[in-house]
Amino acid sequence: MVDDAQVDADRVLDAFGARWTLDTSALVPAARERLDRLWARCRVPGVDGSAAGVEPFVVTDPDPYAVSRAITLASLRRRRGTAVLLHAAGLESRGRAVALVGPSGAGKSTAALVLGRELGYLSDETVAVEPDGIVSPYPKPVSVVTDPGAPWDKHEEGPDALGLREVGGTAYLQAVVVLERDPVREVPELAPLPLVDAAIAVIAQSSSLTLLDRPLHRLAELLSRSDGPYVLRYGEIAHCVDLVRDLLEDRERPPREPWTTTPGSTTHADTHAPRPAGTLTRAPWHDALHGEGGSVVLVGEDVVRLGPVGEVVWTAAEAGIGVDEAVEAVVAALGEHPDADRLVRERLDELLRTGVLLSR
Structure with a gap:
Protein backbone atom coordinates (compact mmCIF):
# COMPACT_ATOMS: atom_id res chain seq x y z
CA MET A 1 0.00 0.00 0.00
CA VAL A 2 1.29 3.48 -0.93
CA ASP A 3 1.26 5.83 2.06
CA ASP A 4 0.07 9.47 2.00
CA ALA A 5 3.58 10.88 2.10
CA GLN A 6 4.52 9.00 -1.09
CA VAL A 7 1.34 10.17 -2.85
CA ASP A 8 2.17 13.79 -1.98
CA ALA A 9 5.79 13.38 -3.11
CA ASP A 10 4.54 12.30 -6.54
CA ARG A 11 2.05 15.19 -6.83
CA VAL A 12 4.12 18.10 -8.19
CA LEU A 13 2.34 21.29 -9.20
CA ASP A 14 3.70 24.09 -11.36
CA ALA A 15 2.46 27.57 -10.48
CA PHE A 16 3.79 29.90 -13.21
CA GLY A 17 7.29 28.46 -12.86
CA ALA A 18 7.32 27.71 -9.11
CA ARG A 19 7.08 23.98 -8.49
CA TRP A 20 5.63 22.47 -5.32
CA THR A 21 4.75 19.16 -3.73
CA LEU A 22 1.55 19.49 -1.71
CA ASP A 23 1.78 17.99 1.75
CA THR A 24 -1.90 17.37 2.49
CA SER A 25 -1.36 14.72 5.15
CA ALA A 26 -3.16 16.90 7.73
CA LEU A 27 -6.41 16.79 5.72
CA VAL A 28 -9.15 14.19 5.65
CA PRO A 29 -9.22 12.00 2.51
CA ALA A 30 -12.22 13.81 0.97
CA ALA A 31 -10.44 17.18 1.19
CA ARG A 32 -7.27 15.69 -0.25
CA GLU A 33 -9.14 14.20 -3.18
CA ARG A 34 -10.93 17.47 -3.88
CA LEU A 35 -7.68 19.44 -4.01
CA ASP A 36 -6.23 16.79 -6.29
CA ARG A 37 -9.10 17.27 -8.75
CA LEU A 38 -9.02 21.07 -8.56
CA TRP A 39 -5.29 21.30 -9.30
CA ALA A 40 -5.06 18.54 -11.89
CA ARG A 41 -4.24 20.99 -14.72
CA CYS A 42 -1.20 22.30 -12.82
CA ARG A 43 0.30 18.86 -12.23
CA VAL A 44 3.68 18.15 -13.84
CA PRO A 45 3.68 14.60 -15.24
CA GLY A 46 6.76 12.50 -14.73
CA VAL A 47 8.22 14.75 -12.02
CA ASP A 48 8.35 13.96 -8.32
CA GLY A 49 9.31 15.84 -5.20
CA SER A 50 12.99 14.91 -5.46
CA ALA A 51 13.45 16.92 -8.68
CA ALA A 52 15.53 20.09 -8.65
CA GLY A 53 13.57 23.26 -7.96
CA VAL A 54 10.63 21.49 -6.29
CA GLU A 55 9.78 22.71 -2.79
CA PRO A 56 7.29 21.34 -0.25
CA PHE A 57 4.03 23.17 0.42
CA VAL A 58 2.20 22.18 3.60
CA VAL A 59 -1.58 22.45 3.47
CA THR A 60 -3.37 22.75 6.81
CA ASP A 61 -6.55 24.61 5.80
CA PRO A 62 -9.01 22.45 3.82
CA ASP A 63 -10.70 25.51 2.27
CA PRO A 64 -9.77 25.39 -1.45
CA TYR A 65 -9.90 29.17 -1.79
CA ALA A 66 -7.44 29.58 1.09
CA VAL A 67 -5.16 26.99 -0.52
CA SER A 68 -5.34 28.79 -3.85
CA ARG A 69 -4.45 32.16 -2.33
CA ALA A 70 -1.61 30.65 -0.30
CA ILE A 71 -0.06 28.89 -3.32
CA THR A 72 -0.32 32.05 -5.42
CA LEU A 73 1.32 34.25 -2.79
CA ALA A 74 4.09 31.74 -2.11
CA SER A 75 4.76 31.39 -5.84
CA LEU A 76 4.88 35.17 -6.30
CA ARG A 77 7.56 35.32 -3.62
CA ARG A 78 9.61 32.63 -5.37
CA ARG A 79 9.32 34.24 -8.82
CA ARG A 80 10.00 37.83 -7.79
CA LEU A 248 -4.58 37.14 -31.04
CA GLU A 249 -4.42 36.97 -34.83
CA ASP A 250 -1.08 37.73 -36.48
CA ARG A 251 -1.86 40.81 -38.56
CA GLU A 252 -0.58 44.31 -39.17
CA ARG A 253 -2.02 47.10 -37.03
CA PRO A 254 -1.61 50.88 -37.19
CA PRO A 255 1.80 51.88 -35.78
CA ARG A 256 1.99 53.77 -32.49
CA GLU A 257 4.22 56.59 -31.29
CA PRO A 258 7.80 55.56 -30.44
CA TRP A 259 8.93 55.43 -26.82
CA THR A 260 12.20 55.64 -24.92
CA THR A 261 13.40 55.00 -21.40
CA THR A 262 16.03 56.59 -19.17
CA PRO A 263 18.00 54.04 -17.12
CA GLY A 264 17.87 54.55 -13.37
CA SER A 265 20.59 55.96 -11.17
CA THR A 266 21.38 55.14 -7.55
CA THR A 267 22.69 58.65 -6.84
CA HIS A 268 21.58 62.08 -7.94
CA ALA A 269 23.60 63.88 -10.57
CA ASP A 270 27.03 65.38 -9.80
CA THR A 271 26.80 64.65 -6.08
CA HIS A 272 30.26 66.01 -5.35
CA ALA A 273 30.19 69.07 -7.63
CA PRO A 274 29.93 72.43 -5.80
CA ARG A 275 26.45 73.94 -6.26
CA PRO A 276 24.51 76.87 -4.90
CA ALA A 277 22.03 76.14 -2.12
CA GLY A 278 18.59 75.25 -3.48
CA THR A 279 19.88 73.54 -6.62
CA LEU A 280 17.41 70.94 -7.90
CA THR A 281 18.71 67.55 -9.03
CA ARG A 282 17.13 64.23 -9.91
CA ALA A 283 16.58 61.95 -6.95
CA PRO A 284 17.63 58.29 -7.38
CA TRP A 285 15.18 56.44 -9.60
CA HIS A 286 14.73 52.90 -10.94
CA ASP A 287 13.70 53.71 -14.51
CA ALA A 288 11.82 56.35 -16.50
CA LEU A 289 9.49 55.89 -19.45
CA HIS A 290 8.76 58.52 -22.12
CA GLY A 291 6.17 57.99 -24.82
CA GLU A 292 2.56 58.40 -25.82
CA GLY A 293 0.87 60.02 -22.82
CA GLY A 294 3.95 61.75 -21.38
CA SER A 295 6.56 60.48 -18.94
CA VAL A 296 6.62 58.49 -15.71
CA VAL A 297 9.45 57.92 -13.27
CA LEU A 298 9.71 54.93 -10.96
CA VAL A 299 11.01 56.18 -7.60
CA GLY A 300 11.26 53.53 -4.92
CA GLU A 301 7.99 51.61 -5.17
CA ASP A 302 6.09 54.63 -6.53
CA VAL A 303 5.38 55.58 -10.14
CA VAL A 304 5.11 59.34 -10.65
CA ARG A 305 3.67 60.98 -13.74
CA LEU A 306 5.72 64.05 -14.55
CA GLY A 307 3.30 66.10 -16.65
CA PRO A 308 4.53 68.77 -19.13
CA VAL A 309 6.17 70.99 -16.50
CA GLY A 310 7.72 68.02 -14.73
CA GLU A 311 9.17 66.64 -17.94
CA VAL A 312 10.98 69.91 -18.69
CA VAL A 313 12.32 70.25 -15.16
CA TRP A 314 13.32 66.60 -14.78
CA THR A 315 15.25 66.74 -18.05
CA ALA A 316 17.00 69.96 -17.02
CA ALA A 317 17.74 68.64 -13.52
CA GLU A 318 20.09 65.98 -14.89
CA ALA A 319 22.98 68.39 -14.34
CA GLY A 320 21.29 70.45 -11.61
CA ILE A 321 19.15 73.54 -12.03
CA GLY A 322 18.05 76.47 -9.86
CA VAL A 323 14.41 77.33 -9.23
CA ASP A 324 14.54 80.49 -11.32
CA GLU A 325 16.29 78.58 -14.10
CA ALA A 326 13.56 75.96 -13.92
CA VAL A 327 10.89 78.63 -14.42
CA GLU A 328 12.78 80.01 -17.40
CA ALA A 329 13.24 76.56 -18.91
CA VAL A 330 9.52 75.77 -18.62
CA VAL A 331 8.51 79.09 -20.19
CA ALA A 332 10.98 78.55 -23.03
CA ALA A 333 9.63 75.07 -23.69
CA LEU A 334 5.89 75.57 -23.11
CA GLY A 335 5.34 79.27 -23.73
CA GLU A 336 4.47 82.34 -21.69
CA HIS A 337 1.79 82.24 -18.99
CA PRO A 338 0.77 85.04 -16.61
CA ASP A 339 1.05 82.68 -13.62
CA ALA A 340 4.08 80.75 -14.87
CA ASP A 341 6.25 81.52 -11.84
CA ARG A 342 3.61 80.35 -9.34
CA LEU A 343 2.54 77.29 -11.34
CA VAL A 344 6.10 76.06 -11.89
CA ARG A 345 7.06 76.56 -8.24
CA GLU A 346 3.97 74.65 -7.11
CA ARG A 347 4.87 71.79 -9.43
CA LEU A 348 8.44 71.82 -8.13
CA ASP A 349 7.11 71.47 -4.59
CA GLU A 350 5.06 68.44 -5.67
CA LEU A 351 8.07 66.82 -7.33
CA LEU A 352 10.14 67.38 -4.20
CA ARG A 353 7.38 65.90 -2.00
CA THR A 354 7.05 62.80 -4.19
CA GLY A 355 10.80 62.23 -4.17
CA VAL A 356 11.37 62.83 -7.88
CA LEU A 357 13.65 65.83 -7.22
CA LEU A 358 16.12 66.72 -4.48
CA SER A 359 17.05 70.21 -3.32
CA ARG A 360 20.63 70.74 -2.14
Whole structure:
Protein backbone atom coordinates (compact mmCIF):
# COMPACT_ATOMS: atom_id res chain seq x y z
CA MET A 1 0.00 0.00 0.00
CA VAL A 2 1.29 3.48 -0.93
CA ASP A 3 1.26 5.83 2.06
CA ASP A 4 0.07 9.47 2.00
CA ALA A 5 3.58 10.88 2.10
CA GLN A 6 4.52 9.00 -1.09
CA VAL A 7 1.34 10.17 -2.85
CA ASP A 8 2.17 13.79 -1.98
CA ALA A 9 5.79 13.38 -3.11
CA ASP A 10 4.54 12.30 -6.54
CA ARG A 11 2.05 15.19 -6.83
CA VAL A 12 4.12 18.10 -8.19
CA LEU A 13 2.34 21.29 -9.20
CA ASP A 14 3.70 24.09 -11.36
CA ALA A 15 2.46 27.57 -10.48
CA PHE A 16 3.79 29.90 -13.21
CA GLY A 17 7.29 28.46 -12.86
CA ALA A 18 7.32 27.71 -9.11
CA ARG A 19 7.08 23.98 -8.49
CA TRP A 20 5.63 22.47 -5.32
CA THR A 21 4.75 19.16 -3.73
CA LEU A 22 1.55 19.49 -1.71
CA ASP A 23 1.78 17.99 1.75
CA THR A 24 -1.90 17.37 2.49
CA SER A 25 -1.36 14.72 5.15
CA ALA A 26 -3.16 16.90 7.73
CA LEU A 27 -6.41 16.79 5.72
CA VAL A 28 -9.15 14.19 5.65
CA PRO A 29 -9.22 12.00 2.51
CA ALA A 30 -12.22 13.81 0.97
CA ALA A 31 -10.44 17.18 1.19
CA ARG A 32 -7.27 15.69 -0.25
CA GLU A 33 -9.14 14.20 -3.18
CA ARG A 34 -10.93 17.47 -3.88
CA LEU A 35 -7.68 19.44 -4.01
CA ASP A 36 -6.23 16.79 -6.29
CA ARG A 37 -9.10 17.27 -8.75
CA LEU A 38 -9.02 21.07 -8.56
CA TRP A 39 -5.29 21.30 -9.30
CA ALA A 40 -5.06 18.54 -11.89
CA ARG A 41 -4.24 20.99 -14.72
CA CYS A 42 -1.20 22.30 -12.82
CA ARG A 43 0.30 18.86 -12.23
CA VAL A 44 3.68 18.15 -13.84
CA PRO A 45 3.68 14.60 -15.24
CA GLY A 46 6.76 12.50 -14.73
CA VAL A 47 8.22 14.75 -12.02
CA ASP A 48 8.35 13.96 -8.32
CA GLY A 49 9.31 15.84 -5.20
CA SER A 50 12.99 14.91 -5.46
CA ALA A 51 13.45 16.92 -8.68
CA ALA A 52 15.53 20.09 -8.65
CA GLY A 53 13.57 23.26 -7.96
CA VAL A 54 10.63 21.49 -6.29
CA GLU A 55 9.78 22.71 -2.79
CA PRO A 56 7.29 21.34 -0.25
CA PHE A 57 4.03 23.17 0.42
CA VAL A 58 2.20 22.18 3.60
CA VAL A 59 -1.58 22.45 3.47
CA THR A 60 -3.37 22.75 6.81
CA ASP A 61 -6.55 24.61 5.80
CA PRO A 62 -9.01 22.45 3.82
CA ASP A 63 -10.70 25.51 2.27
CA PRO A 64 -9.77 25.39 -1.45
CA TYR A 65 -9.90 29.17 -1.79
CA ALA A 66 -7.44 29.58 1.09
CA VAL A 67 -5.16 26.99 -0.52
CA SER A 68 -5.34 28.79 -3.85
CA ARG A 69 -4.45 32.16 -2.33
CA ALA A 70 -1.61 30.65 -0.30
CA ILE A 71 -0.06 28.89 -3.32
CA THR A 72 -0.32 32.05 -5.42
CA LEU A 73 1.32 34.25 -2.79
CA ALA A 74 4.09 31.74 -2.11
CA SER A 75 4.76 31.39 -5.84
CA LEU A 76 4.88 35.17 -6.30
CA ARG A 77 7.56 35.32 -3.62
CA ARG A 78 9.61 32.63 -5.37
CA ARG A 79 9.32 34.24 -8.82
CA ARG A 80 10.00 37.83 -7.79
CA GLY A 81 12.76 39.47 -9.78
CA THR A 82 12.77 36.79 -12.49
CA ALA A 83 9.63 37.50 -14.55
CA VAL A 84 7.12 40.28 -15.13
CA LEU A 85 4.33 39.26 -12.77
CA LEU A 86 0.91 40.65 -13.64
CA HIS A 87 -2.36 40.32 -11.74
CA ALA A 88 -4.21 39.35 -14.89
CA ALA A 89 -6.28 36.75 -16.65
CA GLY A 90 -4.41 34.90 -19.37
CA LEU A 91 -5.90 33.40 -22.56
CA GLU A 92 -4.22 31.70 -25.52
CA SER A 93 -4.81 30.84 -29.15
CA ARG A 94 -2.33 29.05 -31.44
CA GLY A 95 0.65 29.86 -29.26
CA ARG A 96 -0.25 33.54 -28.73
CA ALA A 97 -1.33 34.83 -25.35
CA VAL A 98 -3.18 37.90 -24.12
CA ALA A 99 -3.04 39.29 -20.59
CA LEU A 100 -6.23 41.01 -19.37
CA VAL A 101 -5.19 43.35 -16.55
CA GLY A 102 -7.49 45.09 -14.11
CA PRO A 103 -8.02 45.92 -10.45
CA SER A 104 -10.01 43.75 -8.10
CA GLY A 105 -13.61 43.72 -9.29
CA ALA A 106 -12.70 44.39 -12.92
CA GLY A 107 -13.84 40.91 -13.91
CA LYS A 108 -10.59 38.98 -14.50
CA SER A 109 -11.92 35.67 -13.19
CA THR A 110 -15.18 36.13 -15.09
CA ALA A 111 -13.20 36.90 -18.24
CA ALA A 112 -11.16 33.74 -17.77
CA LEU A 113 -14.32 31.74 -17.11
CA VAL A 114 -16.18 33.02 -20.18
CA LEU A 115 -13.34 33.45 -22.69
CA GLY A 116 -11.61 30.28 -21.50
CA ARG A 117 -14.38 28.21 -23.06
CA GLU A 118 -13.45 29.67 -26.46
CA LEU A 119 -9.69 30.19 -25.99
CA GLY A 120 -6.98 28.34 -24.11
CA TYR A 121 -7.07 28.98 -20.35
CA LEU A 122 -3.73 30.14 -18.91
CA SER A 123 -4.81 31.71 -15.62
CA ASP A 124 -7.59 33.66 -13.96
CA GLU A 125 -5.33 35.85 -11.85
CA THR A 126 -1.57 35.65 -12.47
CA VAL A 127 0.31 36.01 -15.75
CA ALA A 128 4.08 35.55 -15.54
CA VAL A 129 5.98 36.74 -18.62
CA GLU A 130 9.51 35.38 -18.91
CA PRO A 131 12.40 37.37 -20.43
CA ASP A 132 11.92 35.58 -23.78
CA GLY A 133 8.20 36.49 -23.88
CA ILE A 134 6.91 33.06 -22.91
CA VAL A 135 3.90 33.09 -20.58
CA SER A 136 4.33 30.51 -17.83
CA PRO A 137 0.89 28.91 -17.40
CA TYR A 138 -1.07 28.81 -14.16
CA PRO A 139 -4.30 26.93 -14.95
CA LYS A 140 -5.38 26.95 -11.32
CA PRO A 141 -8.93 26.49 -10.07
CA VAL A 142 -11.07 29.50 -10.93
CA SER A 143 -12.27 31.65 -8.05
CA VAL A 144 -16.02 32.00 -8.55
CA VAL A 145 -18.26 34.48 -6.72
CA THR A 146 -21.42 32.65 -5.65
CA ASP A 147 -23.27 35.66 -4.21
CA PRO A 148 -22.98 39.07 -5.97
CA GLY A 149 -23.84 40.69 -2.67
CA ALA A 150 -20.76 39.11 -1.07
CA PRO A 151 -17.99 39.40 -3.69
CA TRP A 152 -15.28 38.21 -1.30
CA ASP A 153 -17.12 34.96 -0.62
CA LYS A 154 -15.68 32.74 -3.33
CA HIS A 155 -15.38 29.05 -4.03
CA GLU A 156 -13.06 27.17 -6.34
CA GLU A 157 -13.94 25.17 -9.44
CA GLY A 158 -11.39 23.27 -11.51
CA PRO A 159 -10.90 24.25 -15.17
CA ASP A 160 -11.89 20.77 -16.34
CA ALA A 161 -15.22 20.92 -14.51
CA LEU A 162 -15.84 24.40 -15.94
CA GLY A 163 -15.14 23.31 -19.51
CA LEU A 164 -12.16 25.60 -20.00
CA ARG A 165 -9.92 24.77 -22.93
CA GLU A 166 -6.43 23.45 -22.40
CA VAL A 167 -3.43 25.30 -23.82
CA GLY A 168 -1.88 23.37 -26.67
CA GLY A 169 1.76 24.23 -26.01
CA THR A 170 4.13 27.10 -25.39
CA ALA A 171 2.42 30.50 -25.50
CA TYR A 172 4.16 33.82 -26.20
CA LEU A 173 2.66 37.10 -25.05
CA GLN A 174 0.90 38.79 -27.93
CA ALA A 175 -0.79 41.72 -26.20
CA VAL A 176 -1.68 43.37 -22.90
CA VAL A 177 -5.20 44.71 -22.43
CA VAL A 178 -6.45 46.91 -19.57
CA LEU A 179 -10.01 46.03 -18.55
CA GLU A 180 -12.56 48.78 -17.99
CA ARG A 181 -15.96 47.36 -17.14
CA ASP A 182 -19.03 49.58 -17.36
CA PRO A 183 -22.23 47.62 -16.61
CA VAL A 184 -24.35 49.97 -18.74
CA ARG A 185 -22.18 49.72 -21.86
CA GLU A 186 -23.94 47.70 -24.53
CA VAL A 187 -21.33 47.58 -27.31
CA PRO A 188 -17.76 46.61 -26.28
CA GLU A 189 -14.78 48.50 -27.63
CA LEU A 190 -11.15 47.43 -27.94
CA ALA A 191 -9.15 50.64 -28.41
CA PRO A 192 -5.53 51.80 -28.27
CA LEU A 193 -4.49 53.14 -24.86
CA PRO A 194 -1.65 55.65 -24.45
CA LEU A 195 1.47 53.83 -23.33
CA VAL A 196 2.00 55.86 -20.16
CA ASP A 197 -1.67 55.50 -19.14
CA ALA A 198 -1.37 51.75 -19.59
CA ALA A 199 1.92 51.62 -17.69
CA ILE A 200 0.38 53.37 -14.68
CA ALA A 201 -2.61 51.00 -14.71
CA VAL A 202 -0.48 47.87 -15.13
CA ILE A 203 2.16 48.81 -12.55
CA ALA A 204 -0.63 49.01 -9.97
CA GLN A 205 -1.49 45.39 -10.90
CA SER A 206 2.01 43.95 -10.88
CA SER A 207 4.27 42.33 -8.29
CA SER A 208 7.93 43.04 -7.51
CA LEU A 209 8.44 45.07 -10.68
CA THR A 210 11.25 47.13 -9.13
CA LEU A 211 13.33 43.98 -8.61
CA LEU A 212 13.73 43.59 -12.37
CA ASP A 213 16.54 45.17 -14.33
CA ARG A 214 15.20 48.21 -16.28
CA PRO A 215 11.62 47.53 -15.10
CA LEU A 216 9.83 50.23 -17.12
CA HIS A 217 11.77 49.36 -20.26
CA ARG A 218 10.81 45.72 -19.90
CA LEU A 219 7.19 46.62 -19.16
CA ALA A 220 7.00 48.99 -22.16
CA GLU A 221 8.30 46.23 -24.43
CA LEU A 222 5.43 44.00 -23.32
CA LEU A 223 2.78 46.72 -23.48
CA SER A 224 3.74 47.79 -26.99
CA ARG A 225 3.43 44.32 -28.51
CA SER A 226 0.95 44.09 -31.40
CA ASP A 227 1.13 47.90 -31.54
CA GLY A 228 -0.52 48.04 -28.14
CA PRO A 229 -1.30 48.66 -25.41
CA TYR A 230 -5.09 48.39 -25.51
CA VAL A 231 -8.11 49.03 -23.33
CA LEU A 232 -11.22 46.85 -23.43
CA ARG A 233 -14.31 48.81 -22.48
CA TYR A 234 -17.25 46.49 -22.00
CA GLY A 235 -20.43 45.69 -20.14
CA GLU A 236 -20.56 41.91 -20.56
CA ILE A 237 -17.40 39.95 -21.27
CA ALA A 238 -19.41 37.41 -23.28
CA HIS A 239 -19.75 40.09 -25.96
CA CYS A 240 -15.97 40.41 -26.25
CA VAL A 241 -14.96 36.98 -27.54
CA ASP A 242 -14.44 38.09 -31.14
CA LEU A 243 -12.51 41.22 -30.10
CA VAL A 244 -10.06 39.23 -27.98
CA ARG A 245 -9.77 36.46 -30.56
CA ASP A 246 -9.00 39.02 -33.28
CA LEU A 247 -6.26 40.54 -31.14
CA LEU A 248 -4.58 37.14 -31.04
CA GLU A 249 -4.42 36.97 -34.83
CA ASP A 250 -1.08 37.73 -36.48
CA ARG A 251 -1.86 40.81 -38.56
CA GLU A 252 -0.58 44.31 -39.17
CA ARG A 253 -2.02 47.10 -37.03
CA PRO A 254 -1.61 50.88 -37.19
CA PRO A 255 1.80 51.88 -35.78
CA ARG A 256 1.99 53.77 -32.49
CA GLU A 257 4.22 56.59 -31.29
CA PRO A 258 7.80 55.56 -30.44
CA TRP A 259 8.93 55.43 -26.82
CA THR A 260 12.20 55.64 -24.92
CA THR A 261 13.40 55.00 -21.40
CA THR A 262 16.03 56.59 -19.17
CA PRO A 263 18.00 54.04 -17.12
CA GLY A 264 17.87 54.55 -13.37
CA SER A 265 20.59 55.96 -11.17
CA THR A 266 21.38 55.14 -7.55
CA THR A 267 22.69 58.65 -6.84
CA HIS A 268 21.58 62.08 -7.94
CA ALA A 269 23.60 63.88 -10.57
CA ASP A 270 27.03 65.38 -9.80
CA THR A 271 26.80 64.65 -6.08
CA HIS A 272 30.26 66.01 -5.35
CA ALA A 273 30.19 69.07 -7.63
CA PRO A 274 29.93 72.43 -5.80
CA ARG A 275 26.45 73.94 -6.26
CA PRO A 276 24.51 76.87 -4.90
CA ALA A 277 22.03 76.14 -2.12
CA GLY A 278 18.59 75.25 -3.48
CA THR A 279 19.88 73.54 -6.62
CA LEU A 280 17.41 70.94 -7.90
CA THR A 281 18.71 67.55 -9.03
CA ARG A 282 17.13 64.23 -9.91
CA ALA A 283 16.58 61.95 -6.95
CA PRO A 284 17.63 58.29 -7.38
CA TRP A 285 15.18 56.44 -9.60
CA HIS A 286 14.73 52.90 -10.94
CA ASP A 287 13.70 53.71 -14.51
CA ALA A 288 11.82 56.35 -16.50
CA LEU A 289 9.49 55.89 -19.45
CA HIS A 290 8.76 58.52 -22.12
CA GLY A 291 6.17 57.99 -24.82
CA GLU A 292 2.56 58.40 -25.82
CA GLY A 293 0.87 60.02 -22.82
CA GLY A 294 3.95 61.75 -21.38
CA SER A 295 6.56 60.48 -18.94
CA VAL A 296 6.62 58.49 -15.71
CA VAL A 297 9.45 57.92 -13.27
CA LEU A 298 9.71 54.93 -10.96
CA VAL A 299 11.01 56.18 -7.60
CA GLY A 300 11.26 53.53 -4.92
CA GLU A 301 7.99 51.61 -5.17
CA ASP A 302 6.09 54.63 -6.53
CA VAL A 303 5.38 55.58 -10.14
CA VAL A 304 5.11 59.34 -10.65
CA ARG A 305 3.67 60.98 -13.74
CA LEU A 306 5.72 64.05 -14.55
CA GLY A 307 3.30 66.10 -16.65
CA PRO A 308 4.53 68.77 -19.13
CA VAL A 309 6.17 70.99 -16.50
CA GLY A 310 7.72 68.02 -14.73
CA GLU A 311 9.17 66.64 -17.94
CA VAL A 312 10.98 69.91 -18.69
CA VAL A 313 12.32 70.25 -15.16
CA TRP A 314 13.32 66.60 -14.78
CA THR A 315 15.25 66.74 -18.05
CA ALA A 316 17.00 69.96 -17.02
CA ALA A 317 17.74 68.64 -13.52
CA GLU A 318 20.09 65.98 -14.89
CA ALA A 319 22.98 68.39 -14.34
CA GLY A 320 21.29 70.45 -11.61
CA ILE A 321 19.15 73.54 -12.03
CA GLY A 322 18.05 76.47 -9.86
CA VAL A 323 14.41 77.33 -9.23
CA ASP A 324 14.54 80.49 -11.32
CA GLU A 325 16.29 78.58 -14.10
CA ALA A 326 13.56 75.96 -13.92
CA VAL A 327 10.89 78.63 -14.42
CA GLU A 328 12.78 80.01 -17.40
CA ALA A 329 13.24 76.56 -18.91
CA VAL A 330 9.52 75.77 -18.62
CA VAL A 331 8.51 79.09 -20.19
CA ALA A 332 10.98 78.55 -23.03
CA ALA A 333 9.63 75.07 -23.69
CA LEU A 334 5.89 75.57 -23.11
CA GLY A 335 5.34 79.27 -23.73
CA GLU A 336 4.47 82.34 -21.69
CA HIS A 337 1.79 82.24 -18.99
CA PRO A 338 0.77 85.04 -16.61
CA ASP A 339 1.05 82.68 -13.62
CA ALA A 340 4.08 80.75 -14.87
CA ASP A 341 6.25 81.52 -11.84
CA ARG A 342 3.61 80.35 -9.34
CA LEU A 343 2.54 77.29 -11.34
CA VAL A 344 6.10 76.06 -11.89
CA ARG A 345 7.06 76.56 -8.24
CA GLU A 346 3.97 74.65 -7.11
CA ARG A 347 4.87 71.79 -9.43
CA LEU A 348 8.44 71.82 -8.13
CA ASP A 349 7.11 71.47 -4.59
CA GLU A 350 5.06 68.44 -5.67
CA LEU A 351 8.07 66.82 -7.33
CA LEU A 352 10.14 67.38 -4.20
CA ARG A 353 7.38 65.90 -2.00
CA THR A 354 7.05 62.80 -4.19
CA GLY A 355 10.80 62.23 -4.17
CA VAL A 356 11.37 62.83 -7.88
CA LEU A 357 13.65 65.83 -7.22
CA LEU A 358 16.12 66.72 -4.48
CA SER A 359 17.05 70.21 -3.32
CA ARG A 360 20.63 70.74 -2.14
